[in-house]
Amino acid sequence: MTLRVEGLAVARGGEPVLDNLSFIVTPGAALILRGPNGAGKTTLLRVLAGLAPPLAGRIDLPPESAAYSSHADGIKATLSVQENLWFWSDLYGRARDDAVLDDFDLRPLRERPAGTLSAGQSRRLGLARLGMIGRPVLLLDEPTVSLDAASVGRFAAWLKDRHLAAGGLAVIATHVPLGLDAPELDLSRFRADPWTEQGTDAAFL
Numbered sequence: 217m218t219l220r221v222e223g224l225a226v227a228r229g230g231e232p233v234l235d236n237l238s239f240i241v242t243p244g245a246a247l248i249l250r251g252p253n254g255a256g257k258t259t260l261l262r263v264l265a266g267l268a269p270p271l272a273g274r275i276d277l278p279p280e281s282a283a284y285s286s287h288a289d290g291i292k293a294t295l296s297v298q299e300n301l302w303f304w305s306d307l308y309g310r311a312r313d314d315a316v317l318d319d320f321d322l323r324p325l326r327e328r329p330a331g332t333l334s335a336g337q338s339r340r341l342g343l344a345r346l347g348m349i350g351r352p353v354l355l356l357d358e359p360t361v362s363l364d365a366a367s368v369g370r371f372a373a374w375l376k377d378r379h380l381a382a383g384g385l386a387v388i389a390t391h392v393p394l395g396l397d398a399p400e401l402d403l404s405r406f407r408a409d410p411w412t413e414q415g416t417d418a419a420f421l
C-alpha cells in the first residue's frame with residue numbers, strides 16, 4: 217500500500233494553513249513531519265486521517281487503511297489494560313494477540329484499570345492499540361509525548377521491526393528523534409500565505 221498526496225491544501229478554523237503539498241510514502245517507509253509550533257503538522261495528519269476535509273488536492277489512500285493516533289486514544293478508564301486491548305482487537309475483528317503487551321512493556325500492568333495508569337503508561341497503552349488493530353497506515357501525532365527514553369526506544373523498535381518491516385507505512389509528527397532512517401518533510405516550505413507567492417514549491421518525494 218502506498219500513500220500518495222498531490223497538490224494538497226488544508227485549513228484549520230477556516231484559515232488556510234498549508235498549500236500545494238505533494239508527497240509519496242511507500243510500503244515499509246516512514247515520513248517525519250517537521251516544522252515549528254503551528255506549522256500545520258496536526259492539521260495535515262487530521263486531513264490525511266479523514267477527520268477534516270482538504271481545501272484542495274488529492275489523497276490516495278484506501279478506505280479503512282489508516283489509524284490516527286494523538287493524545288486521546290479512546291482508552292476506557294474502567295477497563296483493565298488487557299480488557300482495553302481486547303476491546304480494540306474485537307472491535308476491529310482481529311485476533312486477541314498478547315504480543316503487544318510485551319512490545320509496549322504492559323504485561324506487568326495487564327490487570328490494572330486503565331484509569332490508574334501514569335501519563336507515560338497510558339501513552340504506551342494508546343500506542344499498543346495500534347499494534348492490536350493492525351492498520352497498515354499509521355498517522356501519528358507526537359507519539360512519544362510523556363514516554364521515558366526506554367519507552368521511546370521500545371516504540372521506535374516496534375515501529376521499525378513490526379510495523380514497517382511488515383510493509384506498513386507511517387507519517388509521524390515528532391520533535392523527538394526516533395532513530396528511523398526516514399526522510400523529513402519541513403512543512404514551513406508549504407505554508408499557505410495569502411500575502412506572498414509561497415506554496416508553489418511543490419514536490420517532495
Ligand SMILES: Nc1ncnc2c1ncn2[C@@H]1O[C@H](COP(=O)(O)OP(=O)(O)OP(=O)(O)O)[C@@H](O)[C@H]1O
Nearest residue numbers: 228229230233251252253254255256257258259260
Ligand atoms: N481549532 C482551531 N481553530 C483555529 N485555528 C486553529 C485551531 N487549531 C489550530 N489552529 C491553528 O492552525 C495552525 C496549525 O496548527 P497545527 O496544530 O496544525 O500545528 P502543529 O504544527 O501541529 O503545531 P504544534 O507543533 O504546536 O503541535 C496554527 O496557526 C494554529 O494556531
